[in-house]
Amino acid sequence: xxxxxxxxxxxxxxxxxSMTLLCAQDMNHEYMYWYRQDPGMGLRLIHYSVxxxxxxxxxxxxxxNVSRLxxxxxxxxxxxxxxxxxxxxxxxxxxxxxxxxxxxxxxxRLSIL
Amino acid sequence: QKxxxxxxxxxxxxxxxxxxxxxxxxxxxxxxxxWYRQYSRKGPELLMYTYSSGNKEDGRFTAQVDKxxxxxxxxxxxxxxxxxxxxLCAMSANTPLVFGKGTRLSVIA
Numbered sequence: 303x304x305x306x307x308x309x310x311x312x313x314x315x316x317x318x319x320s321m322t323l324l325c326a327q328d329m330n331h332e333y334m335y336w337y338r339q340d341p342g343m344g345l346r347l348i349h350y351s352v353x354x355x356x357x358x359x360x361x362x363x364x365x366x367n368v369s370r371l372x373x374x375x376x377x378x379x380x381x382x383x384x385x386x387x388x389x390x391x392x393x394x395x396x397x398x399x400x401x402x403x404x405x406x407x408x409x410x411r412l413s414i415l
Numbered sequence: 416q417k418x419x420x421x422x423x424x425x426x427x428x429x430x431x432x433x434x435x436x437x438x439x440x441x442x443x444x445x446x447x448x449x450w451y452r453q454y455s456r457k458g459p460e461l462l463m464y465t466y467s468s469g470n471k472e473d474g475r476f477t478a479q480v481d482k483x484x485x486x487x488x489x490x491x492x493x494x495x496x497x498x499x500x501x502x503l504c505a506m507s508a509n510t511p512l513v514f515g516k517g518t519r520l521s522v523i524a
Contacts, residue, residue, distance in 0.1 A: 306458075335511065342423070344516035345459070345503065360511065392458055403449055404505075404512060406458035 304328050308393050308407035315383045315414050323378040323410050325393030331405075332398045334376040335360075336368060338389040339409075345392065351376055383414045418442050421504055421515025430524050434491040438504035438515045441485065445506040445513075448480050450489045453501045453517065462502070463489065494522045 309324045325334065335350040337360075347360030351370040365387060367379045376395075380387060390411050394404040421438045428434055436450075446467055451459035463478040465471045471478045477490040487506070491498055499522050504515040 342516065344421075345514040347511050350511055394458075403461040403464050406451075406460070408458045409456075 306393055306395055306405050306407035308391075308410050310410060311408070312411045313413070315380075315412065317383060317385060317414060319383050320379070320381050321383065321412075322380075323391055323393075323412075325376045325378070325395075325407060327374055327376075327393075327395040327405070329395060329397075329405065330373070331395035332373075333396045333404075334370065335394040335404065336366070336376065336378045337392045337394065338362065338387075339392060340389050348378065348391075385414045388412060388414045418513050419504065419506060419515045422518055423516055425519040425521060427521045427523060428494055430494060430496060430522055432494050432522070434494050434498070434520060434522075436489040436491075436502050436504075436518050436520070438487050438506075439485055440487070440506055440513075442506075442508065442513075443482075443485065444508035447507040447509070447512075448478070448487050449505045449507075449512070450476075450478055451503040451505060451514075453503060455500075459503055496522050496524045498522050 306327045336348040337345045349368040354373040369377045390409045394406045396402045396404045419440045449464040450462045452462045453459040468480045468482045475492045479488045501517040501519045503517045505512040
């Protein structure tokens with residue numbers, strides 16, 4: 303089973319460039335999440351979605367936009383990349399019941415020069 | 416005060432040792448508690464999860480939740496070099512998970 307797949311795995315951008323990170327899950331999960339992970343900061347929630355067509359802000363949403371046009375996909379966009387957005391980005395998904403755990407992808411390593 | 420506090424380590428133990436990893440939290444509404452293991456350059460993977468207080472055992476791993484003290488623990492018995500990873504606690508009140516910063520564990524053969 304593929305589970306949660308993130309594309310691309312690595313990317314280097316210049317300041318001001320834009321890009322979209324793609325997360326795809328094949329588990330028919332309702333909930334999807336985008337996190338960033340930085341040294342000493344742990345996992346911080348950027349945006350999340352509780353179903354197709356819905357999105358909500360997390361702890362650190364500034365500078366990012368998201369879309370959930372299809373249930374299986376959750377896109378994270380950076381409109382004008384900044385060096386502070388250099389990080390490892392993780393996507394996760396889970397089913398609708400409270401105790402169901404989140405399943406993570408293997409991350410996208412993004413460097414902004 | 417952060418909602419979830421976790422000692423970042425690093426923690427280094429000899430093979431075969433019993434390892435104790437801990438988190439404290441401040442939000443009394445948390446009722447779902449999880450432990451994730453993250454190997455280098457990989458995503459977190461679920462190790463254990465519990466609802467409310469009590470113990471749960473799975474092989475060499477035991478998770479404990481003490482809601483009265485707002486304290487959760489993960490015990491690893493007979494630790495192996497393959498257990499070397501970062502361990503993240505996470506908890507939720509049927510809201511997005513809140514993660515600790517993770518404890519880096521090294522098990523030395």
